[in-house]
Amino acid sequence: MFLNNKFVLFLLILLLIGLNVMVLMRVSFVFEPFVILLKTIVLPVVLAGVAYYLLNPLVDFLEKHRIRRIYSIFGLFIAIIGLITWAIVSVVPLIQAQILDIAEEFPSYIRQIGQELAGLWYSPIINDVKETLNIDIQRFAESFSNRTTEFIDNASGRVFSFVGTITEVVLAIVTLPFILFYLLKDGKRLPGYIVQFIPVKLRGQSLQVLGDINHQISSYIRGQIIVSFCIGVLLYIGYLIIGLDYSLTLAVIAAFTSVVPYVGPTIAITPALIIALVTSPIMLLKMVAVWTIVQLVEGKFISPQIMGKNLHIHPITIIFVILTAGNLFGIIGILLAVPGYAVLKVICTHAFAWIKQYSKLYDEKKTEPKK
Template identity: 30%
Template sequence: MTSLNRFIKICIAIILVFIIIYLGSLVDFVFKPFLSLFSIIMVPLMLATFFYYLLRPLVNKMVRPKLNRTMVILIIYLIFAILLGVFIIGVFPSLRTQFFNLVDNGPNLLNALSKQLQDLEQTGFLSKILPDDVSPLTQLNEYLNKGFSLLTNYLAGMFSFFSNFAVILLTFPILLFYMLKEGDKFGQKIVSFMPMRFREEGKEVVHDIDHAISGFIVGRVVVNLALGVLMYIGFLVIGLPYALLLTAVAVIMNFIPFIGAILSAIPIVIIGLIESPSVAIWSLVVILVAQQVQDNIISPYIFGKQLDIHPLTTIILVLVGSDVFGIIGVIVIIPVYMIVKIVVVKMYQLFFKQKWEDA
């Protein structure tokens, strides 16, 4: 009888939740201003969270009795301003030149790519690896049309992004400053809302979440930078054009789990193919070798067992995040999964493990 009453209560609670969701959908105009505000501050908040976990260890190490936290943060801001100036003066001109050269040479590059495919088709190389009813030139035209359509939509989206860039530029440093100054108190405030008997477990959960996200972000940055160095050296050795630009794109894209590595490899191989088939093959070899070094040597050393997520789980999470929330969902889905997993495991240990083992 007790089990039946508990089941009925759970069913009633679920029904009430769905009723609340339905009633909320009827008055969605009430929530639109809040959703609009959240969409505006979401990108600055994500950037602030990313740099908070990246810079927090440095801030903690620099704090001294005569050097308080505020002064340390301001010193780090000054150092970053100097590094940003060095980047703008030393590295950005090369990236900018390569980018505009790539854009200006776009038609010539497409013609060269078509010629390379024609040559490969005449030699019979493509007929060996493609079905008989597949024409690479026809496929190329279809992909190019899709590419130009995506590029148009992307450029239209860029105007929207830059319209909000001022908001990001103003709010991101302020959010980051207060997060670095008061960040350690956030967890304590969350735990303070819990009942007294669960506060110790709450502290453990908050600590585990904080440790997992910190390890994931710092580890991902280190791993991607190491991957970028390996790829850039390899591209220089094989003589790949636009090596710096393609490496920068690859490093940024690799922050997207699983599919980022695939998407970043496509333009690299295409540029290599335009140069020559041998350069395309060697560029693919460089990518595969760098990825293997990252996956089998660098990542296990950096992450250890912190990122205990099966590759199939990662693929499913990325697909779901992309379908529901777009590019933002792809980026944040892994940290969100880690948080949910920690909370669910702790709740299972607290409320269900003992009962199920005794049953």
């Protein structure tokens, strides 16, 4: 009677899990080599996975038209090398010059904004509020400007950390083509290889779980990257029309940050707001109008057509997941938050369905009349 109580059994399972976690924490040094290995391979594997989901449909399409898979992969590699070469020669120098110019002028932008806010602060209407709240916005603006300048001046002290990060990125880029080649060549065999480590009775359901996970991740990655590219192109066109400075760099920043849903656009609009505000109030209004139009087009036309509703995740849930993953794992956590949550959702959904089915069979067997 005690063991047949489902709540008591659930508590016993939690107790066993807690004991296992406690024991593993006591001998965590045993797993240190595996942690180092995981940290080393996670970046190239993630990059290769993203590239795989982008390029695999093209390889499948060419294979259906009687072009051998190996030839299609080599052809795509040659095309990608050509695009990267063109970008390095034509686009990267322009973006680099604009970024250096922005970094050089950014402290003066902050000081100018602080002066304008301080002038506004001494207006007759604000004086009454200022006396009530006892807040000195000029001091705040000067403090913010000084801290920004200090951060830029002390950037040389972070050079070693920056060099270490660059080294990891370079190693990831070097190993990326090899991992990507084998993923494109033998990626379809990977689920069958994984289920070999699972009991025979669970292999069919495990293949279904892996298929659903693959569908969720592929839909999200392809859709999000296409949407981000469209946002970058639309913003670049809009910035060119209104004549905003550093239009290419601001559009590229918006495209990259838009990969993170809901949070990314908020980050992307900040430098554009600062530059437009320093330029003129009219430019600020124009920039806000362009950004609003682009967001409306993206929300009403682009995302519904490309992304659809494959993930079925509420926007509030996405925001909480991104914030939590960012606090736990940093930038990598922010980028992998939504697809990771989608994977966990698929696993938990199938696990719950399996437990429900097993409980139903157990109850039916228990209620069968004895012969």
